[in-house]
Amino acid sequence: MKAKRSPFAILLLLSFLSISTAATTRKIQTRKPCKSMVFYFHDIIYNGKNAKNATSAIVGSPQWGNKTILAGQNHFGDLVVFDDPITLDNNLHSNPVGRAQGFYLYDKKEIFTAWLGFSFVFNSTRHKGSINFAGADPLMNKTRDISVIGGTGDFFMARGVATLMTDAFEGEVYFRLRTDIKLYECW
Amino acid sequence: MKAKRSPFAILLLLSFLSISTAATTRKIQTRKPCKSMVFYFHDIIYNGKNAKNATSAIVGSPQWGNKTILAGQNHFGDLVVFDDPITLDNNLHSNPVGRAQGFYLYDKKEIFTAWLGFSFVFNSTRHKGSINFAGADPLMNKTRDISVIGGTGDFFMARGVATLMTDAFEGEVYFRLRTDIKLYECW
Amino acid sequence: MKAKRSPFAILLLLSFLSISTAATTRKIQTRKPCKSMVFYFHDIIYNGKNAKNATSAIVGSPQWGNKTILAGQNHFGDLVVFDDPITLDNNLHSNPVGRAQGFYLYDKKEIFTAWLGFSFVFNSTRHKGSINFAGADPLMNKTRDISVIGGTGDFFMARGVATLMTDAFEGEVYFRLRTDIKLYECW
Numbered sequence: 001m002k003a004k005r006s007p008f009a010i011l012l013l014l015s016f017l018s019i020s021t022a023a024t025t026r027k028i029q030t031r032k033p034c035k036s037m038v039f040y041f042h043d044i045i046y047n048g049k050n051a052k053n054a055t056s057a058i059v060g061s062p063q064w065g066n067k068t069i070l071a072g073q074n075h076f077g078d079l080v081v082f083d084d085p086i087t088l089d090n091n092l093h094s095n096p097v098g099r100a101q102g103f104y105l106y107d108k109k110e111i112f113t114a115w116l117g118f119s120f121v122f123n124s125t126r127h128k129g130s131i132n133f134a135g136a137d138p139l140m141n142k143t144r145d146i147s148v149i150g151g152t153g154d155f156f157m158a159r160g161v162a163t164l165m166t167d168a169f170e171g172e173v174y175f176r177l178r179t180d181i182k183l184y185e186c187w
Numbered sequence: 188m189k190a191k192r193s194p195f196a197i198l199l200l201l202s203f204l205s206i207s208t209a210a211t212t213r214k215i216q217t218r219k220p221c222k223s224m225v226f227y228f229h230d231i232i233y234n235g236k237n238a239k240n241a242t243s244a245i246v247g248s249p250q251w252g253n254k255t256i257l258a259g260q261n262h263f264g265d266l267v268v269f270d271d272p273i274t275l276d277n278n279l280h281s282n283p284v285g286r287a288q289g290f291y292l293y294d295k296k297e298i299f300t301a302w303l304g305f306s307f308v309f310n311s312t313r314h315k316g317s318i319n320f321a322g323a324d325p326l327m328n329k330t331r332d333i334s335v336i337g338g339t340g341d342f343f344m345a346r347g348v349a350t351l352m353t354d355a356f357e358g359e360v361y362f363r364l365r366t367d368i369k370l371y372e373c374w
Numbered sequence: 375m376k377a378k379r380s381p382f383a384i385l386l387l388l389s390f391l392s393i394s395t396a397a398t399t400r401k402i403q404t405r406k407p408c409k410s411m412v413f414y415f416h417d418i419i420y421n422g423k424n425a426k427n428a429t430s431a432i433v434g435s436p437q438w439g440n441k442t443i444l445a446g447q448n449h450f451g452d453l454v455v456f457d458d459p460i461t462l463d464n465n466l467h468s469n470p471v472g473r474a475q476g477f478y479l480y481d482k483k484e485i486f487t488a489w490l491g492f493s494f495v496f497n498s499t500r501h502k503g504s505i506n507f508a509g510a511d512p513l514m515n516k517t518r519d520i521s522v523i524g525g526t527g528d529f530f531m532a533r534g535v536a537t538l539m540t541d542a543f544e545g546e547v548y549f550r551l552r553t554d555i556k557l558y559e560c561w
Contacts, residue, residue, distance in 0.1 A: 031530070031561065048250065059264040059292070060247040060434040060453060063422065063441035067250035077433040077455045079247060079477075081264045083295045101294045101323050102302045103266075105433070107475045108457045115476045117304055117491055119323035132322050132334045134523060135506050136475050136493035147506045147524025149321060150334025152348055156218070157371055161526055184531055184561075187218065187371075235437065246451040246479070247434040254437035266434060268451045270482045288481045288510050289489045290453075304491055306510035319509050319521045336508060337521025339535055343405070344558055374405065374558075 033160065034186035039120065039179045040167060041084045041100040042092045045070070047173060056082035060105070070172050074113075075106035086120060090167050090176060098122035104137070113138045116146060120179075122154070129153015131181065133162055148183060159185035220347065221373035226307065226366045227354060228271045228287040229279045232257070234360060243269035247292070257359050261300075262293035273307060277354050277363060285309040291324070300325045303333060307366075309341070316340015318368065320349055335370060346372035407534065408560035413494065413553050414541060415458040415474040416466045419444070421547060430456035434479070444546050448487075449480035460494060464541050464550060472496040478511070487512045490520060494553075496528070503527015505555065507536055522557060533559035 046054035048068035058067045060079030065071030071078050081103050085096035102118025114137040119130045130153060135146030143163050151158030160183035169175040233241035235255035245254045247266030252258030258265050268290050272283035289305025301324040306317045317340060322333030330350050338345030347370035356362040420428035422442035432441045434453030439445030445452050455477050459470035476492025488511040493504045504527060509520030517537050525532030534557035543549040 046249065057249040057264045059249050059252075059266050060455075062420065062431040062433050062455075065433075076457070077431045079266070079433050079453070079455070081247075081249075081266070081292050081294050083263070083300070099295075101300065103292060103294075105455050105477060107455050107477075108473075113457070113475065115491070115493065117302070117321065119302065121323045121325065130323050130332070132336070134321065134336075134491065134508065135526065136495045136504050138495065145504070145526035147526065149336045149506070149508075149523045150346070150348075152322065152332035152334065156348065157346065159524070159531065161524075161530065233436065244436040244451045246436050246439075246453050266453070268434075268436075268453070268479050268481050270450070270487070286482075288487065290479060290481075304489070304508065306489065308510045308512065317510050317519070319523070321508065321523075336523045337533070337535075339509065339519035339521065343535065344533065 031184065033182035033184055035158075035160075035181075035183040037181045039086050039088065039097070039181070040090050040176055041086045041120075041179065042174070042176050043082055043084045044174050045080060045172065050173070055084045056080050059103075070106075073109040074111055076109040077106065079103060079105040082118070086122075090178070092176070097124055097126060102133075111138075112140055127154050129155045131155045131158060137164060139164075139166060148181065151183075155183075157185065157187040158183045218371065220369035220371055222345075222347075222368075222370040224368045226273050226275065226284070226368070227277050227363055228273045228307075228366065229361070229363050230269055230271045231361050232267060232359065237360070242271045243267050246290075257293075260296040261298055263296040264293065266290060266292040269305070273309075277365070279361075279363070284311055284313060289320075298325075299327055314341050316342045318342045318345060324351060326351075326353060335368065338370075342370075344372065344374040345370045405558065407556035407558055409532075409534075409555075409557040411555045413460050413462065413471070413555070414464050414550055415460045415494075415553065416548070416550050417456055417458045418548050419454065419546065424547070429458045430454050433477075444480075447483040448485055450483040451480065453477060453479040456492070460496075464552070466548075466550070471498055471500060476507075485512075486514055501528050503529045505529045505532060511538060513538075513540060522555065525557075529557075531559065531561040532557045 044053050044055045046057040059081050062077030084100040086098040087094040099121050104114045104116045107115050116137050117134050119132050121130045132150045134149050145161050148160035163180040165178040167176045167178040231240050231242045233244040246268050249264030271287040273285040274281040286308050291301045291303045294302050303324050304321050306319045308317045319337045321336050332348050335347040350367040352365040354363040354365045418427050418429045420431040433455050436451030458474040460472040461468040473495050478488045478490045481489050490511050491508050493506045495504045506524045508523050517539050519535050522534035537554040539552040541550045541552045
């Protein structure tokens with residue numbers, strides 16, 4: 001009887017090991033994304049002359065700054081509000097699939113570095129809902145990771161990481177960010 | 188012996204199926220909230236004449252704006268800091284159960300749209316702790332969803348979705364938001 | 375045979391109870407942190423005379439404020455961008471292990487209260503990656519909790535709670551915050 005019981009015992013042991021692992025570490029976290037997407041968004045900052053095309057504007061600045069020219073000292077303290085078109089490829093004139101909306105602020109005097117709080121807002125046949133982001137953007141690095149802190153609609157309760165890459169920039173007026181979104185919590 | 192073993196085998200199989208599901212999808216995510224709450228909060232924006240009653244103030248604005256009148260182009264670029272009373276019903280004069288504190292910014296030139304980063308801060312016999320929110324608020328929609336990105340105290344580690352509804356507004360000075368909070372992660 | 379089966383039956387029952395608990399509540403959430411860390415960060419606000427040492431600057435203010443002096447009414451409406459050194463002990467001159475980057479805003483007229491959105495950015499042999507924070511900081515309280523809303527690199531997908539304590543302050547120019555980070559979701 002003993003010899004026959006052992007496969008059960010082993011299975012049960014394995015089973016309990018799995019469960020108790022889950023109980024203490026709470027989950028088995030694989031770093032395989034449950035959803036991956038790539039988007040581009042395009043920012044044209046207001047400089048006093050481009051009211052028609054501008055998609056963003058300086059709304060806060062340090063004492064040494066103003067609202068139409070990014071401040072000295074690597075724009076430290078400039079706060080920018082944006083409503084940028086999101087496209088599937090790197091062409092500014094492609095049909096937008098949503099809007100990137102929120103703010104960024106430059107937060108280092110010695111080099112360009114920013115902090116972002118924004119959403120991707122979708123309302124198309126392809127996607128409905130929003131993805132919310134926050135995090136540091138040391139924008140001189142080729143790639144930098146920010147957090148997907150939540151989502152709604154198609155992206156209900158999403159969490160993940162988004163990798164930003166500066167795909168292009170033109171002086172201090174235009175930049176384009178490639179955004180590789182990888183969700184690790186999908187509902 | 189075989190016939191007798193099978194119930195075990197089935198149970199074990201089921202057991203392993205459950206565990207391995209948990210292991211690959213990480214969790215069984217039901218969209219049934221673990222906690223639901225409804226609150227109202229009330230925003231009276233400073234316009235230069237209502238210092239006593241105002242609960243919020245413009246602190247950033249685009250080049251074409253100022254600090255006492257919401258800017259043209261659907262207030263694009265206006266950044267508002269607030270400390271608004273939270274009530275259980277839609278009466279501004281009801282006893283507040285907490286404060287909604289943080290900021291919103293208007294971020295679209297063509298229509299009214301905002302982005303919110305704020306907390307509900309409770310310190311009463313009913314609730315202690317805070318709920319943190321972030322997300323896009325396309326405020327012309329009847330309902331819009333933002334993310335509950337975290338919580339502390341009674342709302343330790345909370346995640347969920349909050350549905351905002353404009354319950355009332357008076358010109359550009361007062362608005363009241365109904366907030367239906369549904370938490371899907373409770374600890 | 376019956377008597378012999380019972381230990382299995384009990385184990386299986388226990389096993390199923392555990393699994394079904396996990397299925398309905400989604401996870402077994404212990405409040406035991408999977409990672410605990412303590413850091414200090416140091417904020418020196420720009421006052422018009424300390425450009426060299428300042429690590430932060432007022433970039434938004436209410437109508438009654440300006441960019442070099444924190445506003446009346448408990449600084450309500452002042453928005454500050456910062457790039458503060460992080461140290462392992464409470465000495466401003468210790469070797470920084472990273473930077474705290476982001477913003478805080480004062481959001482109550484009656485007492486000092488702030489709202490924070492920022493990241494700890496590490497790039498050392500000890501830690502690589504970032505931790506993202508958001509939440510209300512009622513800074514007159516001895517301790518206050520904010521949320522860890524995400525992380526990248528070594529802190530991939532982190533969630534948790536950070537307890538802030540004002541470790542020192544000098545007038546309105548310098549403050550030092552002790553930050554006890556407890557992560558409850560580690561990957």
